[in-house]
Amino acid sequence: MATLSRRAHGALMAVSLTPFLFASGASAQDASAPPADAPVQESREDAAPALTPEELEEIEKALGSDAAAAQQNAPTGTAAPPASMPGGGSALSIPGVNTPNTGANFLDLSFILDVAAAAFTDKEPLQSGAHDPTRNGFNLQQLELSIGSVVDPYFRFDANIVFSQFGVEIEEAYGTTLALPYNLQVRAGQFLTRFGRINPTHPHSWDFVDQPFAVGRIFGGESNRGLGAEVSWLAPLPWYVEVIGSTTDATGEATARSFLGATSERVQSPFDLQLTGAVKQFFPLSDDLSLMWGLSTATGPNPTGYRNRTDVFGTDLYLRYRPITQAYNTTLITFQAEAYYRRRQVPGDVLTDFNTYAQAAWRFSPRWATALRYELGTAARGEDGARVIDPLDPDWTESRNRVSANVTFWPTEFSRLRLQGARDHAGWRDEAGYSLMLALELVTGAHGAHAF
Amino acid sequence: MTMRLSRLFAAVCAAFTLFVASPARADLNVVTTLPDLAALTKAVGGDHVKVQALALSSQDPHFVDAKPNLALALNRADLLIAVGLDLELGWLPTLQVGARNSKILVGNPGYLVASQFVKLLEVPTVQVDRGQGDVHPGGNPHFLYDPRQALSVARGITDRLAQLDPKNAQAYRDNLATFTTELEKSRADWEKRLASLRGQPVIAYHRTMAYLADWLGFDTIAYLEPKPGIPPNPSHVASVLAQGRQRKARMVLMESYYPDTTARLVASKIPAPLVTLHGGTDFKAKETYLQHINEMVERLEKGLAGKGT
Numbered sequence: 001m002a003t004l005s006r007r008a009h010g011a012l013m014a015v016s017l018t019p020f021l022f023a024s025g026a027s028a029q030d031a032s033a034p035p036a037d038a039p040v041q042e043s044r045e046d047a048a049p050a051l052t053p054e055e056l057e058e059i060e061k062a063l064g065s066d067a068a069a070a071q072q073n074a075p076t077g078t079a080a081p082p083a084s085m086p087g088g089g090s091a092l093s094i095p096g097v098n099t100p101n102t103g104a105n106f107l108d109l110s111f112i113l114d115v116a117a118a119a120f121t122d123k124e125p126l127q128s129g130a131h132d133p134t135r136n137g138f139n140l141q142q143l144e145l146s147i148g149s150v151v152d153p154y155f156r157f158d159a160n161i162v163f164s165q166f167g168v169e170i171e172e173a174y175g176t177t178l179a180l181p182y183n184l185q186v187r188a189g190q191f192l193t194r195f196g197r198i199n200p201t202h203p204h205s206w207d208f209v210d211q212p213f214a215v216g217r218i219f220g221g222e223s224n225r226g227l228g229a230e231v232s233w234l235a236p237l238p239w240y241v242e243v244i245g246s247t248t249d250a251t252g253e254a255t256a257r258s259f260l261g262a263t264s265e266r267v268q269s270p271f272d273l274q275l276t277g278a279v280k281q282f283f284p285l286s287d288d289l290s291l292m293w294g295l296s297t298a299t300g301p302n303p304t305g306y307r308n309r310t311d312v313f314g315t316d317l318y319l320r321y322r323p324i325t326q327a328y329n330t331t332l333i334t335f336q337a338e339a340y341y342r343r344r345q346v347p348g349d350v351l352t353d354f355n356t357y358a359q360a361a362w363r364f365s366p367r368w369a370t371a372l373r374y375e376l377g378t379a380a381r382g383e384d385g386a387r388v389i390d391p392l393d394p395d396w397t398e399s400r401n402r403v404s405a406n407v408t409f410w411p412t413e414f415s416r417l418r419l420q421g422a423r424d425h426a427g428w429r430d431e432a433g434y435s436l437m438l439a440l441e442l443v444t445g446a447h448g449a450h451a452f
Numbered sequence: 453m454t455m456r457l458s459r460l461f462a463a464v465c466a467a468f469t470l471f472v473a474s475p476a477r478a479d480l481n482v483v484t485t486l487p488d489l490a491a492l493t494k495a496v497g498g499d500h501v502k503v504q505a506l507a508l509s510s511q512d513p514h515f516v517d518a519k520p521n522l523a524l525a526l527n528r529a530d531l532l533i534a535v536g537l538d539l540e541l542g543w544l545p546t547l548q549v550g551a552r553n554s555k556i557l558v559g560n561p562g563y564l565v566a567s568q569f570v571k572l573l574e575v576p577t578v579q580v581d582r583g584q585g586d587v588h589p590g591g592n593p594h595f596l597y598d599p600r601q602a603l604s605v606a607r608g609i610t611d612r613l614a615q616l617d618p619k620n621a622q623a624y625r626d627n628l629a630t631f632t633t634e635l636e637k638s639r640a641d642w643e644k645r646l647a648s649l650r651g652q653p654v655i656a657y658h659r660t661m662a663y664l665a666d667w668l669g670f671d672t673i674a675y676l677e678p679k680p681g682i683p684p685n686p687s688h689v690a691s692v693l694a695q696g697r698q699r700k701a702r703m704v705l706m707e708s709y710y711p712d713t714t715a716r717l718v719a720s721k722i723p724a725p726l727v728t729l730h731g732g733t734d735f736k737a738k739e740t741y742l743q744h745i746n747e748m749v750e751r752l753e754k755g756l757a758g759k760g761t
Binding site: 178179180183184185234239240242280282284287290292320322324325326327328330366367411412413414444446450451452 | 508510511517520521527546549550558582585681682683712
């Protein structure tokens with residue numbers, strides 16, 4: 001694993017440098033290229049009709065006095081419209097007005113149903129995801145209502161509300177900025193933190209019926225999420241580099257398990273919040289082959305003592321082969337792997353453990369695909385390297401590994417049937433457990449696109 | 453040591469500045485969803501625009517991966533041109549939001565929907581649901597097969613380029629005039645060459661042929677897909693084959709991005725030639741829109757002569 005990641009890293013470095021060389025080479029050859037020290041902004045500005053600084057000042061003054069007048073005229077109790085626009089003053093109009101043929105489209109609604117029939121050899125299956133099938137017979141995994149809309153020129157709004165047999169849950173509800181300058185974007189509300197690849201996603205975008213146990217073990221059954229705010233920045237580099245930082249509440253048994261979890265600790269200082277950071281890099285190796293590589297980290301308080309903290313470090317790799325340059329080739333092969341290293345301060349010790357999964361999926365015809373996944377989770381070790389009892393998972397005294405395989409059939413892109421089998425070998429149990437699941441998923445409504 | 457480091461640093465800075473500076477050479481940076489739109493934009497924009505298409509011509513435009521490098525292209529765009537009619541619904545909105553560029557969002561001057569310039573066909577007159585397959589509720593989005601519609605789109609693009617970049621407005625209008633003359637001349641030639649296709653029965657794979665049929669006057673009697681987006685099944689294919697035989701279909705038409713085994717079988721059993729069309733202009737290889745349509749006309753000509761492609 002270590003050599004593999006080192007080698008991959010070397011390749012990435014080579015790839016990431018290539019665009020630099022290309023860019024500089026191409027410009028050097030072109031005699032008409034502007035001198036290297038020419039400010040970028042200059043050639044942009046002479047594309048627009050030239051205005052003198054005096055004219056610009058006049059415009060600003062006029063806008064200022066208009067805004068002041070609007071403020072005076074505004075009825076008491078009503079906020080005046082903002083005097084200046086974010087986004088560098090680019091002209092903005094009301095969304096939806098300029099979209100012919102589709103009419104007004106103010107709210108996108110969709111429902112996604114996940115149900116499964118399951119059979120387990122274990123009396124108590126070790127499923128860790130809150131929406132995993134967990135018992136023999138029929139399981140309602142979830143019914144997701146997702147709502148999305150552009151609110152105004154500055155925000156869009158997204159929510160995922162999940163219905164289960166036990167109630168309704170606001171899984172996500174957040175606003176995303178649309179017009180911040182400097183390639184910035186802010187999300188605020190309740191959202192899944194962008195740690196790794198699986199954590200920020202919903203079951204209908206997974207290649208398996210259930211969640212990798214690493215996510216459930218470290219963050220909780222619902223994946224890491226919380227109320228908070230996130231800032232992300234797209235770096236002005238020749239290749240895609242996104243830097244993400246978020247701060248969220250560190251509480252919730254099913255969403256912040258390694259942090260404050262279900263305890264009733266209060267936020268007393270900024271250090272009592274969970275901080276998550278990530279860097280995502282994308283490399284289009286060719287039109288057919290893409291590579292995404294992410295590094296993530298999360299840190300937050302845990303309830304075991306004064307200022308005891310938990311840190312999680314992760315890396316994720318996603319390789320996607322889809323031969324779009326070849327005619328009538330609908331093959332899709334993906335490889336995805338994530339590794340999580342967790343470190344927790346507890347009274348008198350520091351616990352560490354390691355969890356990982358690797359999966360490969362192969363869509364071999366437009367309607368059929370098969371996938372294979374391997375997962376590993378180690379027992380917690382103390383500072384001296386010896387195995388110790390983990391207060392969160394007292395049973396977990398040995399390594400656990402699980403192998404899952406499945407076959408998926410899509411009648412259309414809006415429905416899918418999946419048959420999945422798994423062998424779960426938890427070292428602390430006498431025998432390995434086996435499971436078989438048949439899952440049905442239905443998507444209806446205007447379900448939006450997924451991120452890569 | 454410090455000397456070497458500072459020289460390296462200077463070199464990196466220079467490379468970076470060159471990279472950042474180079475795209476600013478064109479006056480407008482335009483990104484289009486489909487390569488046909490890119491080719492039309494290049495035809496009227498000329499040297500004043502830098503154009504990039506998000507999808508390849510070999511790719512099914514319904515299913516494009518929302519790759520982050522596409523979001524990066526949108527981040528640096530002054531203008532995004534899309535087909536509309538929900539064709540790009542599965543992948544474009546995510547890219548638009550991820551691009552962090554308010555210029556190219558719906559409703560702003562930097563976002564142009566090409567379908568607004570088109571006389572739409574196959575607009576459902578009754579209420580539709582997905583039981584009818586992957587239908588486009590706003591009308592059929594495959595209008596760029598018809599050069600007359602493409603000309604209207606080119607006009608629309610010209611107006612928008614002129615609005616965003618008034619300094620070069622005259623250049624855009626001149627390019628449009630040249631393009632119009634060339635296209636009208638070619639169109640007369642194409643129509644003459646394919647005159648015998650008028651009224652002929654043809655079988656198609658997906659509902660992409662409405663505008664081509666409207667232009668060339670052939671009659672699409674059946675589709676290999678039982679419903680749009682649903683792959684062919686045995687009983688449906690059997691009925692298509694029976695119709696093809698009975699009405700003596702002249703050819704089976706499909707795009708190169710669809711699997712061709714079933715189409716090949718049906719064509720051989722009718723018998724009729726299987727004519728495979730490129731789904732769009734190979735803009736990446738510097739093909740122009742006129743070259744693309746001309747190539748398509750050649751393939752249809754061969755099909756009329758009984759030869760498949």
